[in-house]
Amino acid sequence: MLIYLAKRLGASVVILLGVTVVTFCLTFLMPADPVAMIAGRNSTAETRELIRKQLGLDRPLIVQYTSYVTRLAQGDFGRSYARKTDVGDLIWSRLPATLLLMLGAIVAELLIGIPAGIYAATRRGKVSDKTMMTLSFVGVSAPQFVVGLSLLYVFAYMLGWLPLGGYGTFAHLILPALTLGIAGGGWYSRMMRSSMVDVLRQDYVRTARAKGVPEWRVVMKHALRNAILPIIAMIGLDIGIFMSGVVVVESVFGWPGIGQLMWQAIQAVDIPIIMGVTTVAAAFIIAGNLLADLTTPLVDPRIRLR
């Protein structure tokens, strides 16, 4: 177990380094010149040269990359070109909002997916099963910005039950979390259904039924425990999908997280922020994948790690 953990951690560090290489290369393809952006329109050639030197943009690429990674390792993400503040501080101050949103989305997708999957599995082959599975595809196929705007229209504008975007209370969290989690809910309901169908075929379930255990108890107590395992093991992988989703959801709901920060940075060609957010997001995704790999054998000891 420890050897496996060490190997996986080592591989994760290598991937993270790869991520920094790619983000570093990407920024050089950016069409806008960061020096011109900082210096402003009316700057002289001398000022621009001075800024170029200050940013270290006159040095060879490999030197720039090495110093970038060294500073990253010390937690220094550089300074934002447009906001003139420390990128690390910006990201850390916005990360809690994004993590809260993701947590809400995980709760939402489990609350949608698990009951829907159980419902469909226990009515296998019936019209209600088919309807549920088609609905799950509707959840998967709906663009997040349309879901977000629809929820806002119905629950905030027409019914007035929830706030029209913003951040602060639990009521503010409900709609964004639902928007981010609805596609996952669709996938989980399909997974939960097939997992439950498999488990309900097993011998111990037949034994329980033969003993005269009521059907709801067979499903909710005997089968559910095993059927839910593959779903728990998948939660870590959601982080990757959510890291993309937050850009859309945060911009629709005005949620002050790193997705919104990323979006504003791309419009302002604020390269240090783009690099910083991408790197932090990638670190979370790698951690999430690692978590998924590690929870799989924890929830199901039959799977051995290699």
Add this chain to the structure above:
Amino acid sequence: MTRANQKVRGAMGAIWTQFRKDRMAVIGLIVIAVLVIGAVGAPWLAPFNPNEQFFDGLTLEGSPLPPSERFWFGTDTLGRDQFSRVLYGAGTSLVIGILANGAAVLIGTLLGVTAGYIRGAAGAAIMRFTDLMMAFPALLLGIALASLLKPSLFIVALVIALVNWVQIARVVYAQTLALSEREFVEAARAIGAGPWRILLRHLVPHLIPTVLVYGTLGIATTVLYEATLSFLGVGVQPPTPSWGKMIFESQSYYLTAPWLVFIPGAAILIVALAFNLVGDGLRDALDPTQRGRR
């Protein structure tokens, strides 16, 4: 007719018989057919030029008009007929969906087969690269690429392909790896078949169902991805009509003119749903043992 031909027709028939039983998948197929007709026939079917701004297309205060007999889906903020724009947008969505996803499937399959069949250092390098790509949030990478490449229809398709090949590469890799351990491959090798023959005659035919299913499901993902890029303003540029772009342009009016957001939004949902249903139906038809799983 040769015997091989008869066998193929028999297999296609069996698949179709299976597929036909899935009513939702058949509905999906019909929806796709209608969309293709609508997209190809847009110049003849659309009541108006999608870029024409009508003087009577706005209220006196300059707000867009709700759906009416003249403008079926209402007008947008510039007084253009939204029904015509939605009809033309279908083409953009389908072209990108098929082009980008086709390219992604091609890249993913080539890399997956190479890594799974040839293995060695090249295979390992390919798989490490897919691991690296998996660590990137797909949308962030797409936004960054699209915003620096000045998106045209073709560039957007390319960006999506560059981001989306990873999933299929991993699936094809795993399957190639498993297949090349099977006895029929060993048997082929034992009777003296060369590596190319084994690859093309024995492995690739087994991969076709997977590629077909993922290829169809991938179109749904791609359509959503294009819509999202356009919604964020880094997708296809005007005057090319795009559903995501239409929502981007009018999202601040969604409370006063909801038809501007919800009609194109419903269009995106319907296309993605249709391809998902067909892909799901194909999966069941091509592999009866996997029915109802996922």
